[in-house]
Amino acid sequence: MKFTRREFVELSGACLVALSGRKVLAVFTGAKESEAASTGEATSTKKRLGMLIDTKKCLRAQNCTKCIEACDQAHNIPVFQNPAHQIKWIWEEPFDDLFSPAETQYLEKDRKDVLTPVLCNQCDEPPCVRVCPTGATWKREADGIVMMDWHRCIGCRYCMAACPYGSRSFNWVDPRTGLKTLNPDFPTRTQGVVEKCTFCAERLDKGQLPACVEACPEKAMVFGDLNDPQSEIRQLLASSYALRRRPELGTGPNVYYLI
Amino acid sequence: MRDRVWIVAGLLLFLAVITYPFWHGVEARATSQPPVLVLPAHEKECVAPISYMRTSHMKLLLDWRNSVVRNDQRKYVSYDGKVYDMSLTGTCMKCHEKKGFCDRCHEYAGVGTPYCWNCHVDPALAEVKRP
Numbered sequence: 001m002k003f004t005r006r007e008f009v010e011l012s013g014a015c016l017v018a019l020s021g022r023k024v025l026a027v028f029t030g031a032k033e034s035e036a037a038s039t040g041e042a043t044s045t046k047k048r049l050g051m052l053i054d055t056k057k058c059l060r061a062q063n064c065t066k067c068i069e070a071c072d073q074a075h076n077i078p079v080f081q082n083p084a085h086q087i088k089w090i091w092e093e094p095f096d097d098l099f100s101p102a103e104t105q106y107l108e109k110d111r112k113d114v115l116t117p118v119l120c121n122q123c124d125e126p127p128c129v130r131v132c133p134t135g136a137t138w139k140r141e142a143d144g145i146v147m148m149d150w151h152r153c154i155g156c157r158y159c160m161a162a163c164p165y166g167s168r169s170f171n172w173v174d175p176r177t178g179l180k181t182l183n184p185d186f187p188t189r190t191q192g193v194v195e196k197c198t199f200c201a202e203r204l205d206k207g208q209l210p211a212c213v214e215a216c217p218e219k220a221m222v223f224g225d226l227n228d229p230q231s232e233i234r235q236l237l238a239s240s241y242a243l244r245r246r247p248e249l250g251t252g253p254n255v256y257y258l259i
Numbered sequence: 260m261r262d263r264v265w266i267v268a269g270l271l272l273f274l275a276v277i278t279y280p281f282w283h284g285v286e287a288r289a290t291s292q293p294p295v296l297v298l299p300a301h302e303k304e305c306v307a308p309i310s311y312m313r314t315s316h317m318k319l320l321l322d323w324r325n326s327v328v329r330n331d332q333r334k335y336v337s338y339d340g341k342v343y344d345m346s347l348t349g350t351c352m353k354c355h356e357k358k359g360f361c362d363r364c365h366e367y368a369g370v371g372t373p374y375c376w377n378c379h380v381d382p383a384l385a386e387v388k389r390p
Contacts, residue, residue, distance in 0.1 A: 149328045182384060182385040184381075189378055
C-alpha cells in the first residue's frame with residue numbers, strides 16, 4: 001500500500017481535529033456539571049475540622065504545657081536539646097510572632113511575649129500539599145485534615161520550605177534516641193522524614209478528641225466541624241472576634257485564636 | 260609412584276574443601292527443618308488462612324497500611340466474617356510476638372528484618388521503655 005506524504009499530513013490533521021473536538025464537546029456539556037459539583041461541595045455534608053484557641057483562658061494557667069506534653073506522649077515525639085533537631089507538633093510561640101506586627105504594635109511588651117500554643121493550621125489550600133512530590137502529604141476529602149503518610153515521605157523538605165507557619169519538623173536524627181518512653185499505639189518516625197500535627201486523626205477515628213484538647217485544664221481549646229453551624233466552635237466564632245494566622249497568604253488556616 | 264603422598268594429600272585437601280559447607284552445617288547444627296514457631300495460646304484463627312498468611316502476609320500488611328493511612332478505613336472483614344482492626348501493633352502483635360514469631364521465620368528464610376520496625380513499636384520494647 002502506498003501512503004504518500006500528502007495523505008499522511010491529511011490524516012494527522014484529521015486526528016488533531018478529532019482530538020480537539022472532544023475537548024470542545026467537554027466544554028459545552030461537561031462544564032456545567034463540574035460547576036455544579038464544585039458549588040455543591042461547599043454546602044455538602046463534608047466536614048471541615050478546625051480548632052479555636054481561647055488565649056484568655058490559656059493565659060490563666062501560667063507556664064502550663066499540658067497540651068504539649070499530652071501530644072508528645074500520644075505521638076512519641078522525641079525531645080532533643082539541639083534546637084535544629086527539635087520535633088514540634090504543637091509548641092509555643094510569643095504572641096507577637098503569631099500575627100502580623102501591625103496588629104500588635106501597641107501591645108504591652110509582656111503581652112507581646114506571652115507564649116501561645118501553635119500547631120498545624122490544617123489549611124484549606126495547603127502549600128505543603130502542593131509541593132510534595134510523592135503525595136506523602138495530602139488534604140483529606142472527608143474532613144479536611146492535612147494528613148501525612150510517613151511511608152511515602154522521602155525527606156526532600158519542600159513542604160517545610162512551603163509552610164509559612166513552620167508547622168513541619170524534619171527528623172535529622174533517629175527519633176528513638178530522644179524518647180524516654182514509647183507509646184506502642186502510635187509509630188515513631190524514622191530518620192529522614194518530615195512530620196507534623198494531624199489533628200490526632202487516629203484518635204478521631206476512635207471517637208476521641210485530639211490529645212491537646214483533652215489535656216487542656218482550662219478548656220481553652222475547642223475542636224469541631226466548621227461546616228456545621230450548630231457546632232460549639234461555630235457558635236463561639238459567631239459570637240466573638242477571632243484571628244487566624246496570616247490568612248492574607250491565602251492558605252485558609254483552620255485554627256482560630258480568640259483574643 | 261614417588262608422588263603418591265602428594266596425590267593423596269591433594270585429594271584429601273580437595274575433599275576437605277569441597278565438603279566444607281556440609282561440615283560447617285553440621286558444626287553449626289543447621290537443619291532443614293523450619294523453625295517451630297510459638298503460636299498464640301488464646302487464639303486459634305488468624306485474620307486469613309494460614310497458607311495465605313505464610314505466603315502473602317506482606318501483601319496483606321501493605322494493603323492494611325494503604326487502607327488505614329490513605330483511605331482512613333480501619334476495619335478488616337476476614338474470610339470467616341470476623342471484623343478486625345487493621346493494626347500491626349494492635350491486632351497482629353496482640354497474638355504474635357516479634358522475637359519469637361516474626362524474627363525467627365525471617366531469619367530462617369534469610370529475608371532479614373523488614374523496615375516496619377524502624378517506626379512501628381514492638382510492644383515488648385514498649386514495655387521496657389514504658390513510663
